[in-house]
Amino acid sequence: MLFFIPLLYGTGKNLTDGGKWLGDTPETRAVLDLYQQLYGQDLGDARLQLRADGRDRSFQQFADGKIAVLLEGDYFWRSVINPDGGLAPMEDRDEAVGWALIPARQPGGGLNGQDFVSLSGGGGRVINPNTKAPKEAWELLKFLNSREALENWVQREARITSRTDVNQANLKDPLLSFISERVLPITATRPGSAAYPQVSLAIQTATENVVAGRSEAGEAAGQLGAAVAKAVGADNVTGAS
Amino acid sequence: MQTTSPAPAEAPGGEAPPPGGEAGASVLGRPAAGAFVAPALLLIAGFLVFPALWTLYLGLTDYRLTGAAAADPAFVGLDNYTEALQDPRFRNSLVVTALFVFGSAVVGQTCLGFALAWTLRDWRSPLRALIEVLVIVAWILPGSVVAFLWIAFLDGQSGTLNALLPGVDTEWLLDTPLLAVIVFNIWRGTAFSMLLYGAALSAVPPSHLETARLAGASGWQQLRDVVLPTIRGHILTSLLLISLWTFNDFTPYLLTRGGPNFQTEVLPVFIFRNAISSGQLGYGAAISTIVLGVNLVIALFYLRLLRERR
Numbered sequence: 001m002l003f004f005i006p007l008l009y010g011t012g013k014n015l016t017d018g019g020k021w022l023g024d025t026p027e028t029r030a031v032l033d034l035y036q037q038l039y040g041q042d043l044g045d046a047r048l049q050l051r052a053d054g055r056d057r058s059f060q061q062f063a064d065g066k067i068a069v070l071l072e073g074d075y076f077w078r079s080v081i082n083p084d085g086g087l088a089p090m091e092d093r094d095e096a097v098g099w100a101l102i103p104a105r106q107p108g109g110g111l112n113g114q115d116f117v118s119l120s121g122g123g124g125r126v127i128n129p130n131t132k133a134p135k136e137a138w139e140l141l142k143f144l145n146s147r148e149a150l151e152n153w154v155q156r157e158a159r160i161t162s163r164t165d166v167n168q169a170n171l172k173d174p175l176l177s178f179i180s181e182r183v184l185p186i187t188a189t190r191p192g193s194a195a196y197p198q199v200s201l202a203i204q205t206a207t208e209n210v211v212a213g214r215s216e217a218g219e220a221a222g223q224l225g226a227a228v229a230k231a232v233g234a235d236n237v238t239g240a241s
Numbered sequence: 242m243q244t245t246s247p248a249p250a251e252a253p254g255g256e257a258p259p260p261g262g263e264a265g266a267s268v269l270g271r272p273a274a275g276a277f278v279a280p281a282l283l284l285i286a287g288f289l290v291f292p293a294l295w296t297l298y299l300g301l302t303d304y305r306l307t308g309a310a311a312a313d314p315a316f317v318g319l320d321n322y323t324e325a326l327q328d329p330r331f332r333n334s335l336v337v338t339a340l341f342v343f344g345s346a347v348v349g350q351t352c353l354g355f356a357l358a359w360t361l362r363d364w365r366s367p368l369r370a371l372i373e374v375l376v377i378v379a380w381i382l383p384g385s386v387v388a389f390l391w392i393a394f395l396d397g398q399s400g401t402l403n404a405l406l407p408g409v410d411t412e413w414l415l416d417t418p419l420l421a422v423i424v425f426n427i428w429r430g431t432a433f434s435m436l437l438y439g440a441a442l443s444a445v446p447p448s449h450l451e452t453a454r455l456a457g458a459s460g461w462q463q464l465r466d467v468v469l470p471t472i473r474g475h476i477l478t479s480l481l482l483i484s485l486w487t488f489n490d491f492t493p494y495l496l497t498r499g500g501p502n503f504q505t506e507v508l509p510v511f512i513f514r515n516a517i518s519s520g521q522l523g524y525g526a527a528i529s530t531i532v533l534g535v536n537l538v539i540a541l542f543y544l545r546l547l548r549e550r551r
Contacts, residue, residue, distance in 0.1 A: 047412065052496075211502075
């Protein structure tokens with residue numbers, strides 16, 4: 001379920017397009033069709049996708065050498081298969097594991113005409129608009145985002161930060177450097193709107209039905225379009241619904 | 242009021258005692274009785290009636306966990322209810338819940354609990370205490386611990402169950418998820434039925450059984466014609482309670498998160514995933530109201546059977 005959105009980026013579309021949410025479009029169908037190919041022909045492990053702790057199990061199976069390719073991010077590298085304190089540590093991580101960018105459906109066919117796509121998440125720090133101490137809050141945020149504070153943080157635990165100067169000066173890890181240089185410029189995030197959790201549930205349901213073999217890709221795309229239309233209103237959805 | 246009944250001499254009518262003003266008609270005056278009952282009524286009103294009414298109200302709005310509709314929910318009438326009736330996932334959840342309650346509570350816990358109580362009733366060995374303790378431990382362990390144990394027990398590759406069954410590598414929670422959850426809940430909840438039936442069986446007058454035996458009744462005939470009619474009230478009470486508990490049970494979520502592909506999504510899990518995970522509190526409240534209604538129907542059904550006892 002994790003990679004519906006990056007695959008959608010690979011078709012050149014985002015979840016919202018011109019202010020409207022993506023419903024039953026050729027792009028959604030293409031993504032669900034790929035799911036059907038992957039899991040209908042046993043190219044991926046459908047059972048791992050369906051079980052409650054599937055992602056955790058996939059971590060272990062990757063570390064045990066039973067899974068060859070996973071679509072994960074820097075979290076997987078630094079917190080899961082990290083030989084030093086990871087959840088499923090791999091002693092030979094640095095020699096055995098390689099990485100690549102996620103290619104678009106065809107060169108130049110990804111989001112914003114890119115050749116490759118990426119989906120990011122993470123935290124944010126904001127000021128409460130009703131605060132009684134805006135100046136102090138601003139000062140605090142300035143300090144938290146200062147080079148000094150972020151360097152102190154990454155020296156305790158290697159991470160990609162929002163500051164290019166900190167990343168350039170501190171990232172020794174080859175994958176984290178690669179991500180900060182090659183992936184950050186092309187990455188995108190999910191919408192932060194209140195309707196998104198419902199759209200996310202619609203996506204989850206549609207992909208799950210395809211992976212379980214309950215629905216064909218086209219049928220699931222129709223269900224997805226209908227569910228999104230119900231969540232955000234039929235006027236706010238592109239594609240057939 | 243109950244307080245009037247011990248004084249039949251003062252109020253020969255019995256059924257319609259005079260108001261509390263008449264001295265001796267009740268031990269307490271009406272105001273004093275009211276003062277004693279008031280705290281309980283306030284608690285019930287605050288923690289039971291008010292939340293139920295609030296849920297009823299929320300179910301008529303588009304209230305959400307976040308966003309504009311969280312700050313300013315709009316009244317949408319019965320939209321949530323019509324949506325639920327058209328929602329295939331809600332219908333799926335109803336069927337799953339019905340199978341879960343029928344399989345694990347009505348059939349499983351009741352039969353196993355009664356069988357244990359019946360088998361153990363005359364035992365005086367330490368084995369009886371051991372069996373009872375084991376059954377009760379399953380009942381009183383925290384749900385999170387129990388869920389972890391069962392996930393480990395049912396795991397396909399390294400689970401205890403498959404280790405005991407040579408040549409079997411079934412992933413029970415994936416291939417037979419609803420059955421697995423039903424068996425889990427039978428194991429989890431049988432203690433209550435066993436204890437209740439144990440107490441009920443000890444209340445069956447031995448002379449009745451003796452008479453039946455002298456009249457040549459077989460074991461099965463004694464059970465059918467002497468024991469079951471005597472403990473009918475206990476059976477119905479037990480069924481009522483465990484049906485309601487199972488109907489509202491959230492523990493399957495700890496084993497399967499409602500999956501795979503919604504096959505174990507009982508109504509409480511369905512409500513949780515809609516109201517909290519996807520933020521539709523209004524819709525979740527509407528489903529909760531429906532669940533409340535179903536609970537009332539179950540309760541009324543059993544209470545009616547109980548009243549027809551004689």
